[in-house]
Amino acid sequence: MSALAFAAERAVAIHAVLAASKVCQRVFTKLVNGETVTKKDKSPVTIADYSAQAVVNTFLNSSFPSDPIVGEEDSKDLRGDAGRLMREKVLELANSGLDTPLTEQSILETIDRGTYGGGAKGRMWALDPIDGTKGFLRGEQFAVCLALIIDGQVQVGVMGCPNLPVDAKNQDGEKGCLFITVKGQGAFQRNFSSTTEVPISMSDIQSLTDASFCESVESGHSNQSEAAKIAQLLGITKAPVRMDSQCKYCSISRGDAEVYLRLPVSATYEEKIWDHASGSLLVAEAGGIVSDVYGRPLDFSHGRTLATNSGVVAAHAKIHAKVIEAVQKVLFPEGKL
């Protein structure tokens, strides 16, 4: 029997994401002053974001040396005298997750393997070393997210969620799970503590009134008051589940909630490909549809951002059209698109 498509990429991605997730876990309770900086766009980045990108890029470099990487972080703030403190801490932390240690020079180059501009042609990896840095800093949800994109189509997605309970019904139980998907091969969950993969699927609810929404914790990332109006229009009474990062895609993929809404807060913000590549494939493989607020598929072929999309609506294939209809009514009451 021939091996399944992308078996090697899947295995390397699992290995890399697990190693980076463990590096993040190691520090998340002990970050101190000087280990977090604020980027130009005012968003935070920590020594763990840089270290996780260095770890994943090292694994990708060694198995797929000619594949370009679209990674969120770059080494700018780690260079020169101003970056020395962060640089030293990142080196120590990244090396705690690697068998062969990186040097001060090679770690910066390794992080900068992630500066690829993306596009419509060829193979590339999309990496978010910590998605939900704000959640990470609060000790809440975050995810290490890696996807393989070929000719604009996501083919493989792996996400590591160190703080996510392995069973949503047991919030105080074991935490730390990986979500794994390959196009056409289904969606799977694996706990950090085991190599057994379990198939997952979205919950097949009979009526939308039984649904619950999943949305961002950050009101600056998604319009929560519009989401509440949409929920009301659909007859949804349950309070929304608010969660940082692509853990939202993972949660709906295993049936913890039914709908993920990300409604644009500003007309100019372009969603980043690394924020959605792996999660959107997971949902599709778990029986869902992922689109933007207009119902258009997410288009990963326009560089580092989803330049032609606006927001995200993810739901079970059976209810997605109804959710889009309600989104349209609330966001575009005049019928103007």
Ligand SMILES: Nc1ncnc2c1ncn2[C@@H]1O[C@H](COP(=O)(O)O)[C@@H](OP(=O)(O)O)[C@H]1O
């Ligand atoms: N104005 C905005 N609208 C939508 N997303 C935004 C945003 N500003 C930042 N983000 C993105 O929101 C991501 C977190 O998603 P969520 O809100 O679902 O937890 C951030 O990822 P990082 O944490 O990797 O920087 C960042 O890329």
Ligand SMILES: [Mg+2]
């Ligand atoms: Mg960020």
Ligand SMILES: [Mg+2]
């Ligand atoms: Mg992100």
Ligand SMILES: [Mg+2]
């Ligand atoms: Mg990030």
